[in-house]
Amino acid sequence: MDKLVLLVVLPLLAAFLMPVLARSSQVLARLSGLLVLLISITLVLNVWGEVDKQAISFAIGGYQPPLGVVFYIDQLSLLFALLIPVMVLIFWPWNRPSSIQEYSLMMLLTASASGLMLSGDLFNIYVFYELLAVASYGLVSVQVRQGQHPVVAWVASLRYLLLGSVGSVMMLLGIAIIYLQTGTLNLAQLSLLAPEALNNITGLSAFVLILVGLGVKAELFPVNTWVPEVYAGVSTRLSALMAGLLSKLAVIVIVRLLVLLFPQPEALHLMTVLGMLGVISGELVAWRAKDMTRMLAFSSIGQLGLVFIAFSLPGNIGLLAGFAIALHHLVVKPALFMLAGGWSGRLEKLSGMAQSSPYHVALFVLLAMSLLGVPPLPGFWVKLLLVMNLAVQTDPVYHFALAFMLLATVLEAAYLYRVVMLFYKKENHTHASSQHSLFDWITAIALAAVLLISVVQLPSVERKLVSMAYQSGNRLLYIHTVFANIGTPEARIDRMSPTDQAKQPLVSEPSIKEKAIKEDLVLGSAEQ
Amino acid sequence: MRNVSGLLFSGGLAFLLLVIATHLPFGQPLMLVGSDIIQASPHEVGSANVVAAILLAYRGIDTLGELSILFTAAAGVGLILGHRASQNVPPTQVKNNSGFISQKGIELMIPLLLVVGFYIIFYGHLTPGGGFQGGVILAIAFFLPVLVQSDARLDHNIISIIEGLAGAVFILIGLWAMFYERPFLQPFFNGLFAKGTLGELWSAGTLPLLYLALGLKVGAELAGLLATIADFSITETQGSLSEDDTQ
Structure with a gap:
């Protein structure tokens, strides 16, 4: 399992060596990047099923938590x-020198x-x-969209x-405040201390600062x-990668952090309100957008607002809805960006596009x-999940969120219909034609x-989503997994699978168990 | 309007931080981790400098991340400025040397700076200092000639080779530990790199090697960054001069 650290280390090694390798052989340098990506994918696939039952953690350098840094691996x-x-491989800059x-x-x-x-x-x-x-600032200023003046992209970046x-x-x-308040940086130990140390106005302001930063x-x-x-200025592949993957990370x-450190309801409410403002402002501006890329960029803001609303629902159901919306957006938005790459310029210029490139337009419609959220496509199910769960909440703020x-x-x-109508407009002599590269179309x-x-x-x-939500929503599982090596034997047994956790008495008496682990911690450090 | 909102934001943030500061315990920092590390590091890592033990052993992956950030920033600056510099005409030499005294002074200082830089890197696991600080001093030693002599240039090829290889060596030492069935990036003790006596130069296993790689990388990174900016500012002034001529 500790081989998974290679997922971080091998790309770094390749990044350092690429400029050196390129001096002797350009081909070798370029291939090394792809090779590392393929190795990473194989590494993950090798351990794919192993975390379904129980999460795993290992300490970098072998220094046990909370002294050293740990990596924590669960299904999420x-x-x-x-x-x-996989996404980096798909959105690799294949199509440009x-x-x-x-x-x-x-x-x-x-x-x-x-x-x-x-x-x-x-x-x-x-x-x-x-x-x-820092890496994305560099990429944004370099991967400039074709036909775009570099200076525009530089100003944006x-x-x-x-x-x-x-x-x-x-x-x-925010991190400094948390450290001052608790004296540790390890997430599992912080999670043990959080109900006492961070459940106050100081913890809440630390959360707000971290929320703004992330x-x-x-x-x-x-x-x-x-x-x-930025999305209008950079190449389509990079904007697809950023909107699809990086925002989700x-x-x-x-x-x-919300699950582990910040149990306050105020933190959830803040996320709901910001999500509401995000979804309404994003969609309103997207409605007025004049070109396709900007429209998609604003719609991405709106979708991320939905994700925030979903994650602000208390409990595992919120996690489930959030993962569903986030993963749906992760698939759909990059594909739309790929299509929009061939349809640059003002929206009016796209009039009658369906006559010249019917397949592209059909895919766009889909x-x-x-x-x-048209049934039976996945977008319908994720939105339905969110609507149902917003509606059953008793807190009025969620009803506002539902309305928004x-x-x-x-x-x-309204705006997607307008675009589709524009595409299928009957024009006798249309100049519209799409300039999709083959790579974009295949992607x-x-x-x-x-x-x-x-x-x-x-x-x-x-x-899969349900078990993922249960596993990542389980705070005690995280603590137990990380401290398994220095905890009591019971603590090791208690690493239970998410499905039968309801039967365990552990969940009903969390405070006692946590105190036990806390004592173990003290004992463990005293032994050293 | 924008200024007012900026002012409001900074004022609010300052107020918030002041309020939080009054809530925090003052003068008695919580030491959940620190005291344990001080206890454990001499026999777990074997370096007399506890900061070095934290930097390279306990939180080695953070240090790897930090030096990657430096590498990324240098690569980004190189890409943007290098791209612009190549668009301009190659510069003609302008004799703009800063005189005999500063030139001879630099010639005297370079060996001293090199010695101090390498000393700080090699003794990083024993005394305060280490790769980051020593690396910066090395970078200055190589950059000083560029400041006083306008025709002096740093060789970007050599710099980029050093920065690439030093970073790779840092990671490879970490992977070397994995080869011996140990966790990644654990400074370990094997054959030539013995644990040694606490406080001696030849101690702490592979940790001094990690520090050497770190120091070289930081030095090359910073020297390269400064040299790119220096090259850019020279070509930029000349480019704008020639544009003025054409107008």
């Missing part, structure tokens, strides 16, 4: 550890993204988040950098001003219907195929 982190190399440094940046992006998902240490998460941010740096500082401040990448409402500019980290969400869906329907088809397969396989997808 393993799923993303698989998605990261790139310098070796660009490939090196892609590898750094992969390494930091994997680290972000696997790490079980608050400061380690910050380091990888910062690495992810400079704004992105400024906003991102402010966000990083906020996050660091929110920059997660396209959270007040700090998402970089989104349209930040969301997943927020959710982890994806748009799923985004909107339905209003946003109406707006979404879009592949993603749409994944979408359709998940319609057929809906029950098994649902089972």
